[in-house]
Amino acid sequence: MSRFHLSMDLQLFAGEKTEKATPKKREEARKKGQVAHSQEVVSSLELLVTVALFMVLGSFFWKHIVGMFGDVLVHRLTMDVNELNVGQLFTRYAYQMLLVLAPVFIGAIAVVFAASYVQFGWLFTTEPLKFKLSGLNPVEGFKRMFSARSLFELVKSTLKLIVVAIVVYMVIWAERDSVLALSHVPVQDIFSFAADLTVRLGIIVAALLFLLAIGDYYFQKYQFEKSIRMSKQDIKDEYKNLEGDPRVKARIRERQRRMAITRMMQDVPKADVIITNPTHYAVALQYDGKKMDAPKVIAKGQDYLALRIREVAKAHDIVTMENKPLARALYERTEIGDTIPSDLFQAVAEVLAYVYRLKGRRKA
Numbered sequence: 001m002s003r004f005h006l007s008m009d010l011q012l013f014a015g016e017k018t019e020k021a022t023p024k025k026r027e028e029a030r031k032k033g034q035v036a037h038s039q040e041v042v043s044s045l046e047l048l049v050t051v052a053l054f055m056v057l058g059s060f061f062w063k064h065i066v067g068m069f070g071d072v073l074v075h076r077l078t079m080d081v082n083e084l085n086v087g088q089l090f091t092r093y094a095y096q097m098l099l100v101l102a103p104v105f106i107g108a109i110a111v112v113f114a115a116s117y118v119q120f121g122w123l124f125t126t127e128p129l130k131f132k133l134s135g136l137n138p139v140e141g142f143k144r145m146f147s148a149r150s151l152f153e154l155v156k157s158t159l160k161l162i163v164v165a166i167v168v169y170m171v172i173w174a175e176r177d178s179v180l181a182l183s184h185v186p187v188q189d190i191f192s193f194a195a196d197l198t199v200r201l202g203i204i205v206a207a208l209l210f211l212l213a214i215g216d217y218y219f220q221k222y223q224f225e226k227s228i229r230m231s232k233q234d235i236k237d238e239y240k241n242l243e244g245d246p247r248v249k250a251r252i253r254e255r256q257r258r259m260a261i262t263r264m265m266q267d268v269p270k271a272d273v274i275i276t277n278p279t280h281y282a283v284a285l286q287y288d289g290k291k292m293d294a295p296k297v298i299a300k301g302q303d304y305l306a307l308r309i310r311e312v313a314k315a316h317d318i319v320t321m322e323n324k325p326l327a328r329a330l331y332e333r334t335e336i337g338d339t340i341p342s343d344l345f346q347a348v349a350e351v352l353a354y355v356y357r358l359k360g361r362r363k364a
Contacts, residue, residue: 017229022238029228035120036224040156040213042115044206049107051202057103058195068096119217149223156216160209167204171197261305264336267298268309269316273355275330278322282306283330284313285340287352294339295348300331319355326351 021029029035054061079085116123172179175197182190230238268274271284272295284299286292301309313320326347333341340348 017231019230019232019235021228021230022235024238025228025230030123035123036221037119038213038217038220040216042112044209044213045111045115046108047202048206048210049111050104051199051206053103053107055199061100064096064100068093160212163208164205167208168201171201264299265308265312268312271298271318273351274309274313274318274320275327275351276310276320276322277324277327280306281327281331282309283327284309296339297330297334297336300336319358321351
């Protein structure tokens with residue numbers, strides 16, 4: 001019986017982008033304007049808000065539009081036409097049109113900002129506006145034309161067209177008797193019926209398009225997550241770059257050092273005595289006979305840091321004693337938080353005894 005041996009090189013799969021993007025990768029994509037968003041959500045909400053504005057402000061629109069056209073028919077048909085009054089007339093009607101359209105413009109702008117913020121938060125970048133030569137590549141252009149995304153966009157547009165057509169047909173067909181009877185009603189009733197029918201169509205179409213837009217948003221989000229996926233090797237390389245960058249390491253160490261110094265300086269006022277060299281070293285000791293078996297080093301420093309410790313001690317009335325051998329020994333043989341070495345007990349005890357006697361005299 002023959003046997004077949006299949007050998008597989010697992011390195012072939014190292015480049016497959018199967019891992020979720022790291023926060024750094026997401027931030028880089030965001031800076032380039034690459035975020036998960038659906039333009040359909042914005043468009044459908046704009047239509048919905050516009051129709052709602054016509055419903056709420058119908059009388060406002062009617063009053064200004066009728067007033068503008070009525071003014072033309074009643075007062076302007078017999079006027080003398082010259083350069084001055086034509087300019088004034090144009091300015092007046094432009095203002096009236098701007099007044100009518102202002103609520104719609106404001107509503108549309110508010111919807112754009114609100115819908116965009118809900119989808120991906122605040123983002124301002126000029127990266128998508130930059131000219132790229134790759135956009136002129138015909139091969140890439142053909143790839144985009146026949147890609148899965150282009151096919152999805154075609155299906156989506158066709159579906160939207162079908163939905164709108166079906167809704168318009170069903171609504172108008174349900175009102176066919178009323179439409180046929182319009183020839184026997186006053187003109188004002190015709191306008192009223194047409195406005196009501198248009199608003200109903202707008203609301204239904206906008207609501208259905210919004211439902212489709214929600215599905216489009218989740219598809220766009222899936223596509224975006226897929227586009228920024230990383231391979232295991234990409235993640236390893238990113239980690240190495242971050243960890244191996246000397247500047248990053250230096251900044252981390254500097255920040256850690258500053259935080260440690262800040263915490264240490266906050267503990268200096270708790271010291272019982274500061275032992276100095278007197279200028280090169282300063283060591284702050286704390287001792288509580290009820291809680292500690294031996295005195296503890298709570299701060300230490302050399303040169304400039306030693307000066308800072310002495311200044312803080314002076315500001316908080318902490319006793320400072322000069323003892324060069326003891327200060328140097330404590331500085332070199334202990335770390336912050338350590339108890340003093342046993343062979344230094346006697347020297348430190350003498351210092352603390354002197355400090356306690358000095359404090360007793362001060363109280364007296």
